[in-house]
Amino acid sequence: MKESNCIFCKIVAGELPSNQVYQDDQVIVFKDINPKAPVHLLMVPREHIISLNELQSQHDSLIAHCLRLLPQLAKQQGLNNGFRTVINTGAGGGQIVFHLHIHLLGGIVIFTHRCT
Ligand code: 5GP
Ligand code: ZN
Numbered sequence: 001m002k003e004s005n006c007i008f009c010k011i012v013a014g015e016l017p018s019n020q021v022y023q024d025d026q027v028i029v030f031k032d033i034n035p036k037a038p039v040h041l042l043m044v045p046r047e048h049i050i051s052l053n054e055l056q057s058q059h060d061s062l063i064a065h066c067l068r069l070l071p072q073l074a075k076q077q078g079l080n081n082g083f084r085t086v087i088n089t090g091a092g093g094g095q096i097v098f099h100l101h102i103h104l105l106g107g108i109v110i111f112t113h114r115c116t
Contacts, residue, residue, distance in 0.1 A: 003048040008099035012046050022073060026065055029073060029104075037084075038107030039077045043070065049100040052089045070104055079106040 002009045010016040011030065018030035021041060032040040043066055049055065055063065074083040083106035088095040 003099070006048055006097075006099050008042075008044050008097055008101065009048050012044065021076075022069075026062055027069065029069075032103070037105040039074075039079060039083075039105065041073060041077070041104040043073070043102040043104060045100055050098050051095060051100055052087060054100075066102060070102065073104060074106060077104075077106070082106065 002013060007016065011018045012028055018028075020028060020030045022029040025046070027043055027045050029041050029043045032042050045062055045066070047059075047062070049059065070083070070085060083104060086103040086105065087101075088103075
C-alpha cells in the first residue's frame with residue numbers, strides 16, 4: 001500500500017514531518033508547505049492512490065468521506081464565506097506529487113477562473 005519513494009506516503013507514515021490539522025483512519029489533512037492562500041490544506045488518503053485516474057469502485061466510500069469532510073474542515077478553519085477545492089490530475093493537469101490529494105483553499109479572493 002505504501003510507495004517507498006512517495007513524499008505523502010512518508011508523511012502519512014510519520015517518517016516526514018507535517019503541520020497536521022486532522023486525521024482519521026482514512027485520511028490525513030495537513031498544511032501545504034507552499035501556501036497559495038491564507039488557508040491552504042492538503043487532504044491525503046492514507047492509501048497510496050496515484051491520482052483520480054487510478055480510482056476504482058472500491059474507493060467510492062473513501063471519496064465520499066473526503067468530500068463530506070471538506071466543508072467541516074473549511075468551517076473549522078474559519079472559512080465561513082466559502083472555499084475552493086482543487087484536484088490536479090497528471091502532469092498535464094499540474095500534478096506534482098503523485099499521491100492523490102485535494103487542495104482546500106480560502107481566506108481571500110484569489111481566484112481568476114470563473115465559469116460565469
Ligand atoms: P499538486 O501540484 O501535486 O496538486 O500539489 C502538490 C502540493 O504539495 C503543492 O502545493 C506543494 O506545495 C505541496 N507539497 C509538496 N511537498 C510537500 C511537503 O513535503 N509537505 C507539505 N506540507 N506540502 C508539500
Ligand atoms: Zn503515496
